[in-house]
Amino acid sequence: MRYFAQRFGFFILSLWAAITINFLLPRFMPGNPAEVMITRYQGRLNPLVLHSLELQFGISHQPLWQQYVTYVQNMIHGQFGLSITYYPVPVISVIENSLPWTLGLAGTATVVSSILxxxxxxxxxxxxxxxxxxxxxxxxxxxSAIPYQWLALLLLYIFGFSLGWFPTAHSYSATLSPSLHPAFIGNVLDHAILPATTMIVTALGGWLLGMRNNMIHTLGEDYVVFAEAKGVTQKRLKYMYAARNAMLPSLTGFGMALGFVVGGSVLVESVFSYPGIGYQLVTAVQNEDYPLMQGLFLIIAVSVLLANFIVEMLYGKLDPRVKKGGAGRS
Known part of the structure; x- marks a missing residue:
């Protein structure tokens, strides 16, 4: 219970820090979303509407602490303002439309690469x-040493442009409408093969080397040697004694990888114009879309913190020594 309380307290503190930094950063930057839009449509948009745009984007000239309270209240209700890129679409709508594609692509690629x-x-x-x-x-x-974008471009050129085996962009064909029809599902999978392959191939080496090194170290432990001397079967020795304990560091890496899944793979999604969170983040930066950037950064930060917290709970369950060590230090 003490271990859980310590980790939960650290999670809440980290979450508060992420929320606060996400609140402060845009306010330290010059200008605001309303001024960016005024500048973008200079000559076509009356500057007198600046105040109206500021209200729509949730920009306030109140004291900073009042802005912070309003920001937290809006965040709790999922109100991140309007996107400049997709104006007047709310930021939360952009995230809701992009998140499933990232979870499906990057999530599947992460699980496959880690298990394999x-x-x-x-x-x-x-x-x-x-x-x-x-x-x-x-x-x-x-x-693993091949850069993401280089491998993505290589696969895109060979299997997309030259051979024409797979689609070259987007998550599904423009002629189809989203549905649960087998034809649409097959089309989505067809579009995901090249970007998923890129992510799996470049991530596979890290998982393999990490597990191999941990496994070799574990095989030399006394309890494994003792179990082998007692006549434990090779299969049980391999998986229940060696692999189970060697997998603990990989579990931590897997949890962190799942947390970063929400951020998507920025370079891969950009190369394939895949409409995930990573692609939207690049688009937001290119268009100086501060509200969208702020919403995306917050979602990514919360996902990483939550994944790390869950992994620490699982780690403490699988390895009781972690709890004892944490209790001893407190």
Whole structure:
């Protein structure tokens, strides 16, 4: 209980810090969204409407503490203002439309790459010194060193433009309407193959190497040697004794990776014009869309903090030593 209280308190403190920083940053920047829109439509938009635009964007000239209270109240109700890029669409609507695509693409790619990488890492460590242990780390290290955008452009050129096997942009064809029809679902999967492959290939090496190194270290522990001497079956020794304990650091990495899923893969989504959170973030920066940037940054920060908190709870459940260590330090 004490361990949970400590972690929950740290989560609340970190969440408050993220919310506060997200509130302060746009206010330290020169100008505001209303002035950006006035400048963008200079000569076509009457400057007298500046006050009206400020009201629409939630811009206030009240004291900073009153603005902060209003900001928190609006945030609780999901009111992040209007997007400049998609004016007059609310920021929350842009996020709601983009988030499912990012969760589907980046979430699936993260789960597949982590599971595949961990299994390959276990296999390579168990066969250490063999052909698999020699080739797999080298190949995956090379693929992980390839920049996201370079691999995305390469796959796009070969399989999209040259061979024409897969679509080159967007999440589904413009001729289709979103539905649960098999044709639409198949079209969505077809559009997701290239960006998902890019993310899986570039992330696989990290999972494999991390698990392999942890597994090799665990195989040398006394309890594993003792279990092997007692005649424990190779399968049980491999998965229940070695892999289970070696997987704990990977669990932490997996939780953090899931947290960053909400942020999407900015470069990959930009290359494929995939309408996820990462693509919207680039669009917001290019258009100086402060309300949209603020909403996206907050969603990403909260997701990372929440994922980290959940992983710490799971870690404490799987490894009681963490709770004892935390209690001892307090």
């Amino acid at each position: 990488g961990v299994l390959l890492g276990i296999f390579a460590a168990w066969k250490r010194g063999g052909m698999a242990d020699t080739l797999l780390p080298v190949v995956t290290t090379f693929t």
